[in-house]
Amino acid sequence: MKSDRIKFLVFALVVLLMPLPLSGGYLTNVLIFVGINSVLALGLNLLLGYAGQISLGQAAFFGLGAYGSGVLTTAYGLNPWLAMIAVAVCVALFAFAIGFPVLRLKGHYLAMATLGVGVIVNIAFNETVDLTGGPSGLSGIPNLSIGSLTFDSDLKNYYLVWVFALGMILLSLNLVNSRFGRGLRAIHDSEVAARVMGVNARLMKVQVFTLSAFMSAIMGSLYCHVMTFISPNSFGFHFSVELLTMIVIGGLGSVYGSILGALLLTMLPEMLRTFQDYDIIVYGLLLITMTIYLPGGLVEGIPALFRRLVPAKKVTEGSDA
Amino acid sequence: MKKLVSTAFASFALLCLSTAALAAQPIKIGALFAVTGPASFLGEPERNTAQMVVDEINKAGGVKGRKLELITYDTGGDATKAVQLANKLVKNDQVVAIIGPSTTGDSMAIIPVVEKAQIPLISCAAGSKITEPVKKWVFKTAQNxxxxxxxxxxxxxxxxxxxxxxxxxxxxxxxxxxxxxxxxxxxxxxxxxxxxxxxxxxxxxxxxxxxxxxxxxxxxxxxxxxxxxxxxxxxxxxxxxxxxxxxxxxxxxxxxxxxxxxxxxxxxxxxxxxxxxDLLPKNDKQRASLLAFIKDYQNHFKAEGDHFGGHAWDAVMLLKGAIERGGDTPAGIRNALEATRNFPGIGGVFSYSAKDHAGLTKDAxxxxxxxxxxxxxxx
Amino acid sequence: MELLNQVTQFVISGLATGSIYALIGLSFAIIFNSTGIINFAQGEFVMLGGVLTIFSLNVLHLPLLAAILVAVAVTTVIGLVFERLAIRPLKNATPLMLIIITIGASILIRGLVMLLWGKDTQALPAFSGTDPISVAGATLLPQHLWIFGVTVLVIIGCRLFFNHTISGKAMRACSFNRRAANLVGISVGRMVLFSFVISAAVGALAGVIIAPLTMTAYDVGVMLGLKGFCAAIMGGMGSGLGTVLGGLILGTLESLGAGLISSGYKDAIAFFILLLILFIRPQGLFKKGETERV
The missing domain is CATH 3.40.50.2300 (Response regulator)
Structure with missing residues (x-):
């Protein structure tokens, strides 16, 4: 337990000191989105990696958070912080309500149902033009502020997002080591066995689904205030799949794995830019090879690779190319 | 775990430092186009045309003896990526002006970035709300x-x-x-x-x-x-x-x-x-520009130049004019752009003013x- | 009267679109049935069918029939290579990893096609003209009849193959219980390979016959794949009539929704009903419930 706490503290320190070497450069901006994606991936990982329930509609909750805050602050002039809380609570209630029928489904039927929810929500963003601005997007969303401090630069937004992210990461770390977390893992291994042991599997699945929706909605609100512009195609099926990819690549059932996955996939387009037009091919190849050769994700793969390479002192490029 | 995280972060830091190389000689222009993704039918001809025009300008001796350098990134039609890349153009590449993006969504998304950085943007997207109301640093070439x-x-x-x-x-x-x-x-x-x-x-x-x-x-x-x-x-x-x-x-x-x-x-x-x-009357103001663009595009890409490519042609040419008249600072370029009158381009005859940053009439x-x-x- | 005419047209159009979904749904179900894999690259097989036919027709100047055969054959080979390189190396793969791998493959295939043939949409000429046919006050195109015909042939083919041939029965055995199938001497690996080959061929065939109607480009696979997946889920992932009915229902719902309620919400309406169906019958419309094994 103690080593966990040290691990987190080191991680938090790295995060908080990170902007110093970057000196306000453009990477600070990218790392804001890494923070947002980390929490989104983490929410999905709690659901999928711990409780074993797939969701292909995670972007919908993110979008609801973003649009909720965006609309309430622009059209109705609500205080952004108040809007954030109100929206997150509403999204959580929505997830709780649909959670019962949806999470009764299993396997690919569950995938289909969550995908359906995602598609419907996205169509709603597109069609309620008077409210959301439709496909051409909603602009003029204010930045967040506390007193006279307005979060209008990359550096300020970086700390804003990462403070939230660190809070949620800490919450998740505590959660997965709690009775609740053990219950989730029991459901993952065998729902029937978990029930026999007295775990209220149905309720717990809905609870973790609600929690992940809540986390996504908060990040959605932050996203809209950082970007000050949102449009529906940022919250589509494509993004749900990207989140799924993040946690599989990073490591299922690992809090830090989610962050690693988010970091890699958010930075990847940047690193692949040297390949120019071929980047999409390299991206596809990477997904396939990493899944084949690092089945436990980066979080298991990197230390394993490290152990294999260090004593042998012989770098075998083929194993991770 | 901690080693892992810190090495990862350290390598990103290095990556960042190495890209901030210094080379001040050419005038740097940024370009954001949706070369891939659903709007690639816009982004691809736009990127091709912009690169083609910049090459032609450089071949002919550049602008006031200085070469132009076009730094192009692909937004994929994704607003989040567009914002990141606009930041990159502004902060890392230190461009003096940006042309593109191809879609109204991407353009709306990066407007706050360029307004804050005070860098002129010439959007190639059609949505009228890009320039209505007028934003100090934002212009557009695509017809409303x-x-x-x-x-x-x-x-x-x-x-x-x-x-x-x-x-x-x-x-x-x-x-x-x-x-x-x-x-x-x-x-x-x-x-x-x-x-x-x-x-x-x-x-x-x-x-x-x-x-x-x-x-x-x-x-x-x-x-x-x-x-x-x-x-x-x-x-x-x-x-x-x-x-x-x-x-x-x-x-x-x-x-x-x-x-x-x-x-x-x-x-x-x-x-x-x-x-x-080819059907236009001989005295049409745009005729010369149009025929030049079509011929150029045919030579370079063996394809018919369309008006999407034309948006980028207009953007680069407007920018060239503005640099000639206003110098190579963002503010100088902006002021010269706003003063542009009767420029015959591909999309129409452009006349910008303090009240109109779209510059075209329905004769376009x-x-x-x-x-x-x-x-x-x-x- | 006018309304009745319109509704007839909605239904006929819906059935026509639905049979496209059905055909793609079938190709999903073939892989799922023998391997339990949901192949997210299925839409890409459909896209390859169309794109390769146009390539053979316009660049290689083959006659239409030969072009179709080349397209289906090449796609089949791609399906085979895909299984060999990306599916087989996995040991103890979880369904989730397989999903990510197939997503990776779909990105890869899409990227390759984009680089090789560009991003432009292409049209394939209709097989037997474009003169509309009147049916009960509504109109259809000859190409729709081709789609109906091929769908029926594929269903019959699947039926015969899965119920009356050794390989077909062996593939079904693998889907019921891999280990048991292995124990009675069925080469599970080979059956998985088979299923990818057949599914790629069916997907490509679907892509070819719908290309004259829907046109094709490197990125059409995503949408078509998604709709096909819905059809297969509605039908309970069976490789028979259920999936076909699932596709037809989906197509008709979309068309009726667009015509009678709101064209903007038509996909939402279709998905909403799909959700309701799933909530009421979690095992799909046309499948008997199974008890979960512990």
């Missing part, structure tokens, strides 16, 4: 949707047709067109009887068209980009829809005629003059009709 709508409505009014059906695609392009179609209808005494949409990837629109066939509409106006309108043209033929069909400038390229085949016959649309450059469009698989001017 509103102008295209006005061109169609004028023609309908001339033919005394007052009842129309509209069918628009549910993406940024379609919804902007739909907004304009609805807003201007009353002004021309036109009544919209049915207002339908279709998805960008839909493959069958007979349901919407059957509904429109059953209405009293005297004309159908469809707003979309390939391949949707081609599907609509074919479906309309299948259903025997007898009312005239108007399309938007979003399909003003030979590709549309190729995709729709026989079904394209008789369809009308407002288009930039680039489609009909001509109404064309498809006849025998080619375009003719509608008189």
């Amino acid at each position: 949707d509103g102008l295209a709508v006005a061109k169609i409505y004028e023609q309908l009014k001339k033919e005394k047709k007052t009842r129309v059906a509209i069918l628009t695609v549910s993406d940024g392009f379609g919804s902007s067109g739909r907004e304009q179609l609805k807003a201007q209808a009353a002004h021309y005494g036109i009544q919209i009887l049915s207002d339908d949409t279709y998805g960008p990837k839909d493959t069958d629109m007979t349901a919407q068209l059957a509904k429109i066939r059953g209405s009293q509409a005297q004309a159908l106006i469809c707003w979309g980009t390939n391949p949707g309108p081609a599907v609509i043209a074919r479906n309309a033929k299948q259903l025997g829809l007898s009312i005239p069909v108007y399309m938007s400038h979003g399909v003003s390229s030979k590709k549309f005629i190729e995709l729709a085949g026989d079904a394209a016959e008789g369809i009308r649309l407002p288009s930039g003059k680039v489609l009909v450059a 469009f001509t109404l064309v009709e498809v006849r025998k698989k080619d375009w003719v001017l509608v008189k």
Whole structure:
């Protein structure tokens, strides 16, 4: 337990000191989105990696958070912080309500149902033009502020997002080591066995689904205030799949794995830019090879690779190319 | 674990430092285009054209003896990525101006970035809200949707047709067109009887068209980009829809005629003059620019230059003029851009002012009709 | 009367679109049935069918029939290579990893096609003209009849193959219980390979016959794949009539929704009903419930 706490503290320190070497450069901006994606991936990982329930509609909750805050602050002039809380609570209630029928489904039927929810929500963003601005997007969303401090630069937004992210990461770390977390893992291994042991599997699945929706909605609100512009195609099926990819690549059932996955996939387009037009091919190849050769994700793969390479002192490029 | 995280972060830090290399000689211009993704039909010709024009300018000695350097990134039509890349252009590449993005969504997304950094942006997207209200640092070259709508409505009014059906695609392009179609209808005494949409990837629109066939509409106006309108043209033929069909400038390229085949016959649309450059009278102001662009594009890419590429041509040429007159600082370029008058480009004759950063009038469009698989001017 | 005419047209159009979904749904179900894999690259097989036919027709100047055969054959080979390189190396793969791998493959295939043939949409000429056919006051295109015909042939083919041939029965055995199938001497690996080959061929065939209607480009696979997946889920992932009915229902719902309620919400309406169906019958419309094994 103690080593966990040290691990987190080191991680938090790295995060908080990170902007110093970057000196306000453009990477600070990218790392804001890494923070947002980390929490989104983490929410999905709690659901999928711990409780074993797939969701292909995670972007919908993110979008609801973003649009909720965006609309309430622009059209109705609500205080952004108040809007954030109100929206997150509403999204959580929505997830709780649909959670019962949806999470009764299993396997690919569950995938289909969550995908359906995602598609419907996205169509709603597109069609309620008077409210959301439709496909051409909603602009003029204010930045967040506390007193006279307005979060209008990359550096300020970086700390804003990462403070939230660190809070949620800490919450998740505590959660997965709690009775609740053990219950989730029991459901993952065998729902029937978990029930026999007295775990209220149905309720717990809905609870973790609600929690992940809540986390996504908060990040959605932050996203809209950082970007000050949102449009529906940022919250589509494509993004749900990207989140799924993040946690599989990073490591299922690992809090830090989610962050690693988010970091890699958010930075990847940047690193692949040297390949120019071929980047999409390299991206596809990477997904396939990493899944084949690092089945436990980066979080298991990197230390394993490290152990294999260090004593042998012989770098075998083929194993991770 | 901690080693892992810290090495990862350290390597990113290094990556960042190494890209901040110094080379001040050429004038750096940033470009953001949606080269991949659903809007690649815009982004690809735009990127090609921008690079082509910059190369030509450099070959001819550059601007005031200094070469231009074009730094192009692909947004993939994704607003989040567009914002990141706009930041990169501003902070790492330190460009003096940005051209693009290709879509209205991407443009709206990066406006706060350029406004804050005080870097001039010449957008290549059509949405009128990019420059309405006027933003100090934002200009655009693509013709406003509103102008295209006005061109169609004028023609309908001339033919005394007052009842129309509209069918628009549910993406940024379609919804902007739909907004304009609805807003201007009353002004021309036109009544919209049915207002339908279709998805960008839909493959069958007979349901919407059957509904429109059953209405009293005297004309159908469809707003979309390939391949949707081609599907609509074919479906309309299948259903025997007898009312005239108007399309938007979003399909003003030979590709549309190729995709729709026989079904394209008789369809009308407002288009930039680039489609009909050879039919223009000799004294047309844009004629020289148009013919030069078409010839250049043909030489470089063995393809017909379309008006999407034209948006980028205009943006680079406007920028070149502004740098010649205003110097190489962002503020100088901005002021010179705003002072641009009567610049004959591909999209039209541009005259910017403090109140107008779109710079075009509805003369930028001509109404064309498809006849025998080619375009003719509608008189 | 006018309304009745319209509704007939909605239904006929819906059935026509639905049979496209059905055909793609079938190709999903073939892989799922013998391997339990949901192949997210299935839409890409459909896209390859269309794109390769146009390439053979326009660049290689083959006659239509030969072009179709080349397209289906090449796609089949791609399916085979895909299984060999990306599916087989996995040991103890979880369904989730397989999903990510197939997503990776779909990105890869899409990227390759984009680089090789560009991003433009292409049209394939209709097989037997474009003169509309009148059916009960509604109109259809000859190409729709091709789609109906091929769908029926594929169903019959699947039926015969899965119920009356040794390989077909062996593939079904693998889907019921891999280990048991292995124990009675069925080479599970080979059956997985088979299923990818057949599914790629069916997907490509679907892509070819719908290309004259829907046109094709490197990115059409995503949408078509998604709709096909819905059809297969509605039908309970069976490789027979259930999936076909699922596709037809989906197509008709979309068309009726677009015509009668709202064209903007038509996909939402279809998905909403799909959700309701799933909530009421979690095992799909046309499948008997199974008890979960512990």
